[in-house]
Structures are given as structure tokens and as C-alpha cells.
Amino acid sequence: xxxxxxxxxxxxALLEARDVLKGAPEAxxxxxxxxxxxxxxxxxxxxxxxxxxLGQEQAHKTEAVFDADHPEVFAAADNGITPIEYLLVGxxxxxxxxxxxxxxxxxxQLRSVRATVEGDHDIRGILGADPDVRNGFNxxxxxxxxxxxxxxxxxxxxxxxxxxxSAVFDALTNPxxxxxxxx
Amino acid sequence: xxxxxxxxxxxxALLEARDVLKGAPEAxxxxxxxxxxxxxxxxxxxxxxxxxxLGQEQAHKTEAVFDADHPEVFAAADNGITPIEYLLVGxxxxxxxxxxxxxxxxxxQLRSVRATVEGDHDIRGILGADPDVRNGFNxxxxxxxxxxxxxxxxxxxxxxxxxxxSAVFDALTNPxxxxxxxx
Numbered sequence: 001x002x003x004x005x006x007x008x009x010x011x012x013a014l015l016e017a018r019d020v021l022k023g024a025p026e027a028x029x030x031x032x033x034x035x036x037x038x039x040x041x042x043x044x045x046x047x048x049x050x051x052x053x054l055g056q057e058q059a060h061k062t063e064a065v066f067d068a069d070h071p072e073v074f075a076a077a078d079n080g081i082t083p084i085e086y087l088l089v090g091x092x093x094x095x096x097x098x099x100x101x102x103x104x105x106x107x108x109q110l111r112s113v114r115a116t117v118e119g120d121h122d123i124r125g126i127l128g129a130d131p132d133v134r135n136g137f138n139x140x141x142x143x144x145x146x147x148x149x150x151x152x153x154x155x156x157x158x159x160x161x162x163x164x165x166s167a168v169f170d171a172l173t174n175p176x177x178x179x180x181x182x183x
Numbered sequence: 184x185x186x187x188x189x190x191x192x193x194x195x196a197l198l199e200a201r202d203v204l205k206g207a208p209e210a211x212x213x214x215x216x217x218x219x220x221x222x223x224x225x226x227x228x229x230x231x232x233x234x235x236x237l238g239q240e241q242a243h244k245t246e247a248v249f250d251a252d253h254p255e256v257f258a259a260a261d262n263g264i265t266p267i268e269y270l271l272v273g274x275x276x277x278x279x280x281x282x283x284x285x286x287x288x289x290x291x292q293l294r295s296v297r298a299t300v301e302g303d304h305d306i307r308g309i310l311g312a313d314p315d316v317r318n319g320f321n322x323x324x325x326x327x328x329x330x331x332x333x334x335x336x337x338x339x340x341x342x343x344x345x346x347x348x349s350a351v352f353d354a355l356t357n358p359x360x361x362x363x364x365x366x
Contacts, residue, residue: 008224013258018310028312030304032320034271038296041191042280046272048264053306054256061261068276071243073236075196078244081231083280084350085215086273089229092219093251094266095363096227113221121213123236126350127201129211136354140361156365163363167267167309171319171355178323178356180278180346182339 005149009104027054043069043079084137088117090168095142098162108154111147140172188332192287210237226252226262267320271300273351278325281345291337294330323355 021028030053036046049063067080081089092115103110119140125133146155163169204211213236219229232246250263264272275298286293302323308316329338346352 008226010224010258014310017257018307018312021307021310022312025305025307025313028305028307028310030306032265032268032271032302032304034268034275034300036272036275036279036298036300038279038283038293041193042283043191044276044279044296046275048268048272051254051268058254058256060254060264064264066249066272066276068272068280070280071234071241073241074200075193080276081243081247082215083273083275083277084354085217085231085234086269086276087351087354088215088217089219089231089249089251090266090269090273091361092217092229092266093227093249093263093269096219096221097225097251097253097266100221100225110221113227115219117217117219119215121215121350122208122211123213124201124204124208124211125353126348127197127204127211128348129201129205130208133211134353134357135348135350136352136357137350137359140359142361142363143366144363145366152365159363159365165309165311165318167304167318167320168270169361169363170308170317171267171270172359173361174317174319174358176320176323176355178274178325178352180325180327180342180352182335182342183326183328 005104005107005109007100007104007110009101011101011104014101029053039079041069042076043067084119084121087137087172088119088140091140091142091172092117094166094168095144095159095162098166099144099146099158102158102161103148106154106158108158109149112145113147114145115142117142188287188290188292190283190287190293192284194284194287197284212236222262224252225259226250267302267304270320270355271302271323274323274325274355275300277349277351278327278342278345281349282327282329282341285341285344286331289337289341291341292332294332295328297328298325300325
């Protein structure tokens, strides 16, 4: 396909990776890793750099460090965002990356993509005030504003396709087994 | 209870909040918010500061900004961690905050809490290489190393109780409705 669209996504490499990994499923097995340290109160720091994939150890260019804490209205020090807010960061980032990738694949030039994400949370669950209230979000809403060389219908199709292939959208809308143990 | 344990968690305030919110469920309705902007390629930045709760607008002390991108092995610029890795940050932070809170409530002095988190991810899903492979994590493992004035059994009970009340553990192990729309 000839297109002048350039969203900065190397779609050719992704399409080639898809073809290669179809015949090499073991190389497609990634393990993402984080290590966290309790600081004080409900404040922790989490570090991310190394991961496994394509059959070998890999690393981000730099180590990233994230603070999580509770806000002052929870009688805490607010040294960082609340852990549950990190889920919104991941969701926004994943869907946005998908929109850029799908747009590139479809020859659509993006000018801007913005999203607002909201997660409703009844904190009676985590406080143990009501056993019928769940601990996590009740629901999450994402609203995209996309400026692109495309019709409203094409933009809606972009967003829908991004959702269909999003790792984080799947992780939040479907259950995952999480095993927690003490060393 | 008389205890000299001080993990920096104001458990008294949390217990009072639980009692108050039992009779004021509308005040327990929080909405966490994020806004994200596409930068280039699959790189986005997400900002978090304001949220709603206790019946009014609230704010973190400072705005936090997070970069999400894909690593170089995905033919991207690696300007930040991968969106799905943010879920591991949230999980580690939430379970660690819970351990500190429950330990405080039980009069257990913590000396150190560390966690390693690993999420297995078959990337054939997001690449569209195999329709039977899910997009998200296949499974997640969290391993805590806790140094505290407590027996192995008491530490295991702390970790189990943290898991039971964790917002992020619930959000990952149970489905949440996520509505995505175009403005």
C-alpha cells in the first residue's frame, strides 16, 4: 500500500513479527517483571527494567521507578498516585498505542489523540464496610478525541480495532489468575 | 490494643472512615481519573492529579506524568515502560499497602517488605498471530519477602488478608466493564 501517513509506528516490523511468531510460538512468550519495596506507611516504590522475550533476557533502555501511595483523604502521605490509578495509566497507554498502530496500518494520518479515563470505585469494599461491595472498579469509561485525516466512522473503527487487540483492555475486562505467595 | 508497632499507617483513621462510610455510602463513591495524550509512534503520556470522592472534587498534592511506549524489540522507541507493565506496578503497590495496613492493625512491626511480580504474556494475541491466544497476561505471580516481628504463619496471614482487600488484585482477577467511546 502506498501512503504518506506517518504516525511513527513501524507497522512493517510488526507484520513481519506476526509472520515469524506464527511459526515460533516459544519466542512469543514474554514475561514482564517488576520489583517493589515498601517505604513507609502505604508508600511503596516499584522498579521496572528487565523482561524476558524472543527467547532471551531483554531490558528497557533505562530503569523506571514508580511511587504508589494513598492520598491525604485516606490519612496517608500522597507520595505518589494510588495503586488502582496505575491501571488507568496502562489502559490509556495501551489503547492509544493501538490507535496509532492501526491508523498506520490503514494509511490514516493522525494529528492528535487524547483520552480521558474514569474509573468508578466504591471504597466501602477495600475498607471492609460492606461485604457485597467489590474491592476494584465498578466500571471504567474511556473517551477518545481523535483528530485525523479520516471520517468519524473510520475513526470509530480505529478505536474499536485498538480495543480488540489491546493487552490491557483484555486484562481489565477478563479475569487473570494471580498467585500471591510468601518466599 | 496497646502496641509499639509503627508502620506509619494511620489505622485509626481508616477504621473511623469505615464506620462513617457504612452510614454514608454516597461519600464512598470515588472516581479516579487520567488524561492521556498521544506523542508519536506508540508513545503516550498520561497525567493524573484530580479525582472525586467524599462527595467533592479532590486532588493529589502534585500532578504525576507517566510515559508509556513499546520496547526496542517491538521496533519502538522505548520512551517508557509498556502499558501492560503498569498493571504490575499497581498490583505490587496495592498488595504492599495492604500488608502495611493489616500489619499495623494487628500490631506487627514490619522491617522490610519486598515483592517480585511477573506476568506471563503470549504476544501472539496482540499481534493477531493466533485468534486462540488472549491479548492480556496468561497469569501473574507475586512473591513477597517480609521481614517482621512475626511468625511465618502470621506473615502468611498478613499477605492473605491484604490480597482479600486489594483493589488491584480484584481488578485483575475479576472482570470489569470498560466502555470505550469516541467523543
